[in-house]
Amino acid sequence: MAAQDLSVFVRHRDDGVASMELAVDGIRCAGCMQAIEGGLAREPAIVGARVNLVLKRVSVEWREALLRPEAVVERLAALGFKAYPFVPERREDGAASEERFLLRALGVAGFASMNIMLLSVAVWSGNSGDIDPVTRDFFHWLSALIALPTAAYAGRPFFESALRALKAGAVNMDVPITIGVVLALVMSVAETWNHGRHAYFDGVVMLLFFLLIGRYLDQLMRRRTRDLAGNLAALKAETATRLAADGGATVMPIAAIVPGDLVLVRPGERVSVDGIVETGRSELDQSLVTGETAPVEIGFGQRVHAGTLNLTGALTVRVEAAGQGTLLDEIDRLMDQAVGNRSRYVRLSDRAARLYAPVVHTLAASTFLGWLAFGLPWPEALMIAVTVLIITCPCALGLAIPAVQVVAASSLFKRKIMLKEGDALERLAEADIAVFDKTGTLTLPEPEILNPQALPPERRAEIGALAAASGHPLAQALARALDASRAAEDVREERGQGLSVGQGDDERRLGSIAFCGAEAEAARVAALYPGASLIACRQGSFRTVLALGQALRPQARETIAALRKAGLQVAILSGDRFEAVAPIAAELDVTELHAGLMPGDKLALLERMGKQGRKVLMVGDGLNDAPALAGAHVSLSPVSATHLAQAAADIVFLGDSLAPVAAALTIARKARRLMLQNLWFAVLYNAVAVPIAIAGLATPLVAAIAMSGSSLVVTLNALRARAHGEARP
Amino acid sequence: MNIIVILFPLALGLGLVGLGAFFWCMRSGQYTDLDGAAWRVLQDDDAQAGPRGGVSGSDGNALG
Incomplete structure (x- = not known):
């Protein structure tokens, strides 16, 4: 076999030091971390190695003149760790800088809320005693000095999002937040100017602080998802044998293959690119792509797809796409159709927001008009209406769902289940029928x-x-x-x-x-x-x-039984012949099975189930499953799945066993229960706090206690999403 | 009440120092691997491994 060439993964520094990032399989604990770092440090050419235990990655730096990148991988293999190099995302990447900005804004808001609270506590205790009005004004002005720049900086994520929504003619959660924050600041400045007793600078900044926590958690969740997707791609460690113009063959990682390259596929190898056959004749096992287990003849000018197994003859293939995969036109059309279906789902948090905004604004407006009618001068009536806006501001609502998602996602991660979409948990919890593909999903991909x-x-x-x-x-x-x-x-x-x-x-x-x-x-x-x-x-x-x-995946029987026990109906949808599906179905005791389905048939079947009000959980791995995975209410795929299937799935699980499917369902149901609890708590909180605010009794002190108290309760409740007694990874 | 003139800037200054420390932590990659840091503190291998044991803080930044 030709030599591996890893040079695409290496970054070079001016002083002759090269560095590379590797995803490492099997880092579980501190011991592994020590073994890797210590083991690599003993190699004289290696300048430094640092393990990231959260991401399961290691960064290695070495002197370029003394070591080839392949030797680093070999060294790790000698230590007992399989490592897969990959191209790390660039620092200037949009999402990463967005996350850093949120964290910075969070830091500023935290600092400001602490310092303003310092002043506010003095004012509150003074107000119930005999504070000198001049001192109080001084304290209020100082608070304004801190609060106004803070709000301008840390409030930007909300203001920008609200503006975007308004420009698009829509209303989102950030619109009431922005209105509340701006009105509260303006009223507080006016109150301070008029030597008033109450200013809400502390409330505004604390509100921003709590909301930013929720926003940051949401972003963190998405970042982690993306990082894990990067690891997954690296763990597949796909290579292709590239033929140079002079006929020399080099084994290259798939990331280094570009369209137009010529690639050699030997008999018995899995095809890792999509392309057109230039020379050679062979038979292909397309079971991972179409589900059909009988081999197909292939020759000059015909298209091969990544994931198929070359059986009898060597082929040279002109690459059309590597890594992400090109599609059959048919599948492409079906994917568009399927994605359209999916977008109908409205996330729990958005549903809450749609209810929330009109209710709160009506409440605040009627409070204002009510007090006016009652004979209060307009500045005071407006002040009370603004306190209603502040006190109902969705602090707890903003934290209720992201906090649960983050805790549940890390609990899933410990069971080697990767969440790709935050709202997949909500959708998974709703599933009432589980549909499995056969080849490669219920059975292992290799004979x-x-x-x-x-x-x-x-x-x-x-x-x-x-x-x-x-x-x-x-x-x-x-x-x-x-x-x-x-x-x-x-x-x-x-x-x-x-x-x-x-x-x-x-x-x-x-x-x-x-x-x-x-x-x-x-x-x-x-x-x-x-x-x-x-x-x-x-x-x-x-x-x-x-x-x-085809052997069943380990724990397939137990998983099917567990899904049934959880109240799900189980069905098998396969592209394979009926005779090949029936024994598997019989072994798993599944009676509802559909065999010989084309990709379009699968999607149509799922759509029919959807129309009947069923929430379909689809588990599949083939290219032919991808439209069904994208169109199902929620979808899972094993890590061995084709690129397209994995991209279409909401959740990807590692390992051969099918048990993660049942585990994911259990955790998702628990998470959804906690999310709903949190939302109900937010409602209950408002039911108590709003009458107080409408009555005009909500002083800044009451607002501060209500806000921090409710956020704390919601966060503590979210922590319960951690599975009890779970084994440390 | 003149004491406020000293105490308030002092409090604000301390807060700003904390904020600065937070930004420094962020920039130097202290939050990139929270799980690893929790275990790293328990390792006592620097004594035997000598100067080559692991990566010094500054290298970690470059890698982070």
Whole structure:
């Protein structure tokens, strides 16, 4: 195999030091962190290594002249960690700078609210005693001096968002916030000017502080999602063999392949790019893309898709897209249709906001008019109306949902489940029917040995090496299933028969049933595993027959049972033939199954379920599932899924087991319950606080206590989304 | 009440120092890996590893 070339991932510094970011599989604890940093530090050429335990990444710096980037990966492998380099996002990236601005605004608002509170407490206690009006005015002016610049700086995210919404002719949560903040500041300045007793500078700044916390958590959640998506892409560690103009072959990470490159795909390799075949003929296993397990003939000028398995012949492919994937026109059209369906969902927080804004504004306006009618002069009536706006400002509402999302997402992450959309939790909790794809979702993506007991452990390595020597797809699958890394030498291959090595009594054979003379064993195995491919091996008098086929993912049965217990109906939608789906469905005890579906059929079926008011949870991995994943109420896909399926799914889970599906549902339901509790608490809080404000009894002290108290309660409640007794990762 | 003239700038100044410290922490990447920092403090390997043990603070910034 040609050498790996990782140079695309390396960043160079002027002083001859190169650096690279790697996503590392299996960093779990502080011990791993120490092992990696200590182990790399012992290498003289490595200047520094630093593990990020949250992101499961390591940054390595080394002297360029002394070490090649590949050696860094090897060094990590020697320490027991599989590392996958990737291109880190640039610092000037829009979302990252947005997040830094929010954190800075949060810091400023925190500083200002503390300092103003210092002055306000003095005024409050003075107001109930005998404060000198001159001192009070002085304190109020000082508060204004801090509050006005703070509001201008830290309030920007809300003002800008409100302006954007108004320009688009819409109203969002930020419009009432902006109106409340501006009115409160203006009234407080006017009050201070007139030597009044109450000013709400503290309330305004504290309000901004709490709202910014909610906003920051929301942003954090999105950033984490994006980082994890970056890790996922790196963990797939896809490579392609690029052919240079002079015929030389280099194994390149997929990130370095550009459209127009010529790529070699050997038999038994998975195609990692989309493109057009230039030379060669072969058969492709497209099961991961279309769900169909029977191989398809392919030749010059035909299109191949990433994720398909090349079976019989070598192909050279002109790349059209690498990494993100091009689409069949059909799938492309269906994706547009599916995304249209999805956008009808309104997030919980937006639903709350739609109710909130009109109610609050009507309340404030009627308070103003009411007091006017009652005979109060207009400045005082306006002041009371403004306190209504301040006290109802959605502090708790702004925190209620992001806080739960962040806690629940980190709880999911510890179970190796990655949330890609914040509102996916709400949607997952609502699901009432679970729809599974078969190939690659209920079953493992690679064929497995269905009867491992037929192979004595001491022969595993030997047979694996023999299998690795062949280009036959079945032998290749066997070699992968046995983790064979090295091929046996001096192997004779008889086409259509099998492989043999050694002479006389020492001869070992692997191949067809007849080649090994294992008819008796084969009949027994075939009866046990109908539909599986059989491969036999023989050495002297020892004969055994292995059945290779699609094995169920671990814990598939338990997961289906758990989903049923949670009240979900379970169905299977497959692109494969009915005969291939039926045994799997029977084994999982699923009665509702649809086989032989085209991608459009899947989407149509989901739409029909949607029209009947069903909330569909779709689990799938193939290119053919992507429209269905995008169109379902909520969707999950395993990390082994094709790029497009993963991009369309809301949640991605790592590992072979199917158990994360049930775990995600449990956590999502708990999170939704807590979100609703929080929203109801916000309603209850307003039911108590608003009458006080309307009555004109809400002094700045009352506003401060109400705001901080409600935010605290909501945050503490959100912390309960952490699963109890969960194992540390 | 003249004491206020001294106390108030003092309080504000201390607050500003805190704010400055917060900004410094942000810029030097102290918040990039909160889980890791929690464990790192428990490691006592600097004694044996000597000057080459891990990465010094400034290197961490460059990497962060």
